[in-house]
Amino acid sequence: MFMGKIISSFSEAVSDIRDGASIVVGGFGLSGIPEMAIQALREQGTKDLTVYSNNCGVDDWGLGLLLANKQIKKMVASYVGENKIFEQQYLSGELEVELTPQGTLAERMRAGGAGIPGFYTATGVGTPIAEGKETKEFNGKTYLLEEGIVCDFALVKAWKADKLGNLVYRKTARNFNPLAAMAGKITIAEVEELVEPGELDPNEIHTPGIYVQRLLVGTNYQKRIERRTVVQP
Numbered sequence: 001m002f003m004g005k006i007i008s009s010f011s012e013a014v015s016d017i018r019d020g021a022s023i024v025v026g027g028f029g030l031s032g033i034p035e036m037a038i039q040a041l042r043e044q045g046t047k048d049l050t051v052y053s054n055n056c057g058v059d060d061w062g063l064g065l066l067l068a069n070k071q072i073k074k075m076v077a078s079y080v081g082e083n084k085i086f087e088q089q090y091l092s093g094e095l096e097v098e099l100t101p102q103g104t105l106a107e108r109m110r111a112g113g114a115g116i117p118g119f120y121t122a123t124g125v126g127t128p129i130a131e132g133k134e135t136k137e138f139n140g141k142t143y144l145l146e147e148g149i150v151c152d153f154a155l156v157k158a159w160k161a162d163k164l165g166n167l168v169y170r171k172t173a174r175n176f177n178p179l180a181a182m183a184g185k186i187t188i189a190e191v192e193e194l195v196e197p198g199e200l201d202p203n204e205i206h207t208p209g210i211y212v213q214r215l216l217v218g219t220n221y222q223k224r225i226e227r228r229t230v231v232q233p
Helices: 035-044 064-068 084-091 102-113 177-182
Strands: 022-025 049-052 072-077 096-099 118-121 135-138 141-147 151-162 184-195 214-217
Touching (some): 035 151, 064 072, 064 084
Parallel strands (some): 049 072, 151 184
16 A cells, blocks of 8 residues: 555555556656666566557667566557567567657647547648548648547656655656656656755746656666767767
């Protein structure tokens, strides 16, 4: 049983994520990913997951760890180009994939968190993205109906938090995290620094604590670079 928002261990925080759960995960590439929660979920071995995230990490890090362990049944993402295991599982029929334009994915998360069941967008009209989706015309232009995302759990990574669960992200590591935090029925947030209530400037808070149910402090974050490119001498 969980008492209060601050959880003592990552294994405890993810302990009730059961087989077949849906999870929305923050991050972009390997920036701002909830490293510790993903590793705890891998160790727990929860399977048949449906995961909503911008991408699936790389072969040996991020969500790629769950993929390699065959814990993901379906992936809803915008980009899949950095993961060979992803490609192999998709081609073999082991993994179901739903490609969603990046802006549409972001808005689906935001809409779900705001209690909006669906919205119309012109993105994807006339492409395979539109297959099987309802369309409607507004002022002579066709739009697709996209559904808001609400998942059983959300995993996010922030820079700082206070003990009430208010979150602050660092620079571009913010990315999909605020949206993912909104879209989970239970949001698990891991942070690098925890402060007392009132120590955060209200104007700097990106995710209000009302969206966060579980809060943990992580250490020794690797913060890997997805693809390092340097100038040749």
